[in-house]
Amino acid sequence: MQTPLLLKPDLTGLTRAAEILTQGGLVSFPTETVYGLGADARNDSAVAGIFAAKGRPSFNPLIVHLPSLNAAQQICEFNEDALRLAAAFWPGALTLVLPLRAGAGISKLVTAGLDTIAVRVPDHPVAAGLLAAFGGPVAAPSANPSGRISPTTAAHVRDALGDRIDALVDGGPCQVGVESTIVSCIGTPALLRAGGIPSEAIAACLGQPLTTSENPDAPTSPGQLLSHYAPQGHVRLNATERQPYEVMLGFGPVDADLNLSPAGDLVEAAARLFDCLHQLDAMGAKQIAVTPIPDHGLGRAINDRLRRAAAPR
Template sequence: MTLSTDILTTPTPAARLLAQGRLVAFPTETVYGLGGNALSDAAVAAIYAAKGRPRFNPLIIHLADIAQISRFAHLTDAAAILAQAFWPGPLTLVLPLAADHGLSPLVTAGLDTVAVRIPDLPLARDLLRLTDLPIAAPSANPSGRVSPTTAQHVLDGLSGKIDAVLDGGPCGVGLESTIVGFDPVPTLLRPGGLPTQAIERALGYPLALPDTGAKITAPGQLTSHYAPLGTVRLNAQSARPGETLLGFGAVKADLNLSPGGDLAQAAANLFRHLRTLDAQGARKIAVSPIPDTGLGQAINDRLRRAAAPRG
């Protein structure tokens, strides 16, 4: 069935739709998420269907505050340190499930852990408080494509497939949350909007890295992901014939993530610029080198997945 996708500007009607088991895209500080009631098998299945997302890829649940965590998951000692330091914020923690969590097994993809986040955007937290529900919310775009950082981006990919979009303007961070797991030690599962170095300072020791070829335990771990329509070549000093150059720093480029070499600006611009290249019909995209420090680690992660061979 084709839906008419409404644009909403206040959280109350959005919360009402979510309570009815409907799908609503909403803004966070990172990207727009496609929200559904995480307690409802039907709502979560509808998220997977709207995105065309493989069901072995788990979802993040979004909560309004730390007090809600114990209903669904256990905070380990290390997780509690990070929760107190960085929530609300662009950090997702993969935690052991509570005994009577009530979450749809589709959320966790059958795992005994759940990915949890408290977003740092007042509009998002207002929505979550009004629902008083755990809201499962992957990025609000077709699976594998470029993530949305405006309401229009959501409509470009999902109009007619979801019930509504809560428009909160452009997302400030522009990259998905950093994901940390704890099996058995704090492990970086996905770099993102919170730099790894900040997490390691809070813990007092380095994060472990997942084993190569390990099973998917959190969102954003698929090899090919965040892809524009064109092919992507990384670490390009210049464009080859037929390529469009996505630059960084003081380079002559068709489109530049940050002419001044500011990684925060580059992160905020990444998905928007990839969408602009799609709109311009770029079929071969070359990307300037990005420093692999701070937010550059997350930018490079997204670019490597965008450049990966596609199935």
């Protein structure tokens, strides 16, 4: 069985990772949200390798990671709303969906053939170092099999995709722990996926509420498929008591087998969410009950992931 080349998050490791990307390889690396599975966004065969490694449907677009706003402006068109959001939240856990520039050179597999593209400037020193060393756009969905739990540690990536990728940069655990918020700036700004930046903060920045737009049958951005982020076991949400056959995932001061945050801290809960789901898999949990989680701020992103984890498969 092939195992990925394990690289340290230093200059030597990032230089080697950039070389592998240039050669059309797949490199997993940490961001502040989750670990990504990166490939050269201009290389059709490299991007196809992402879909093959993840078992990801080809109609599901990818996020392109870039080192700066200036680099993003080379491949897509920014309006006033997009510039305002980029100034406020980049680098950070916000992805913007914008019109793709003609001649940008991005593989059509990245955009699923759409004339829009999802872009982000990550706020993580390892991701920033890799993007600087590579010097080009990196397409990078989460480094997990499609529909399964997202990875927040290098061990999660190694266990799930270790025989399918070329290299893994170990930068420690991810701080935010849920994927980026995705906002479309095509026309009226619309929330496409709740995530690491609360939608309330985005609406306050824009001075207007966000509309919502979601179509799991024809996604316009990543993270819109109905069944996603799923552990092996069946998930029951908003459980106020557990059945004898269930494993309980709690939030706040409740009796539970695992607890996202005994103190009821949504930031801690977001950071621990995917790791707890991985732990439930390791426990062999077949039936999982999840206690209620407030649906505001980061709680909205946590509940979004849990609803998708509980969706029929």
